[in-house]
Amino acid sequence: MIKQTMIGVALAAGMAATASGQIAMQEIQRIDLTPLLDVNSQTFIGNKASAVAWNGSDLYIGSFNAGGGGGNGSGIASFSGGAFSVMQFISDTPFDRGFSGLAIKGNRLAAAYDSGASHPQGIQVFDTSTGSPLWAKAARGGSGVAFDPGFNGDGAGVAWTTFGSGRRALQDTETGADIYTTANGMIITPDFGSSFWRAMDFASNGDMVARRANDLTFLSRTGENSGSASILVDNGANAPFVNGQNLAYVENSPFGDFVIWNDRATTNTGQSAENVLRATALDGSSLALSLSLLGGDSLALGNGYYDFSWDQATNTLAVLDYFNNNVHIFLVPAPGAAGLLGMAGLLAARRRR
Secondary structure: OOOOOOOOEEEEEOOOOOOOOOEEEEEEEEEEOHHHHOOOOOOOOOOEEEEEEEOOOOEEEEEEEOOOOOOOOEEEEEEEOOEEEEEEEEOOOOOOEEEEEEEEEOOEEEEEEEOOOOEEEEEEEEEOOOOEEEEEEEEOOOOOOEEEOOEOOEOOEEEEOOOOOOEEEEEOOOOOOEEEOOOOOEEOOOOOOOOOEEEEEEOOOOOEEEEEOOEEEEEEEEEOOEEEEEEEEOOOOOOOOOOOOOEEEEEEEOOEEEEEEEOOOOOOOOEOHHHHEEEEOOOOOEEOEEEEEOOOOOOOOEOOOEEEEEEOOOOEEEEEEOOOOEEEEEEOOOOOHHHHHHHHHHHHHHHOO
């Protein structure tokens, strides 16, 4: 059964890059993903949910073939109007492979798919109004995907990279045509270290944040195909072979801009969200992050795999918990009791459109 009750969970972080005081995030909805992960369900898309995209009213989920639950394959599903709908299913996905990232802009959904090698559906864009793919590009989509706004209005498109590359490739959003490739795209590596990229996201001015071997990197944009790259958080290039290292650029929140990400150096189970979830200012300073459940509980232990999607228009953040098969929707800033009930009604109304 889909869990649609409003759950009161508070997520509090420290100072953002441009603001002082405490950043609070209040969970306003929790969505149970098990209907997507049960092989006997009509909406089965894989054994584990691996990627999330959120636009303030509709949710999109990508999956892995992680084994352990029967069935093979991976896919993409939408959650709208209180129901799941399968958009794509790839039945021959190898074990422990699948969708590494999703991103949404307007009615375009970008997806990165990793089969362990180049695949005809490695990078795709879907029309969310129809649920159909617009185009697909052969690639190994193991490093996530994002919409690059370009620089001063130039060079916008669907951005991606791949293992072994130090560049951001770029496709035309509507046609999939190459704008820049992994041979001539923007150099994004801040050094000559590991290039096991896992995820990327962009600010509206074109600045980029990315995950690489559990590090957090930042690129200050200087042109449509250029920028100055640095490391915001250096974890010693540990865990280059661990997937599920993700992030979101939280822009223009009521408390300023910052990056939320998961410190995932191991795949071990029993990891606490309080020890994994991180917030970092754009100058690289750590922001104090604490999690508290209004009912006195805490988020369940997991394996450190989380994914994130920020919707600036509604000041809401989707957090996917891979291990526990949930997506949490947080509101920034945290409302009072009256505000919480009001937002709950707003989200329900938006889903009924």
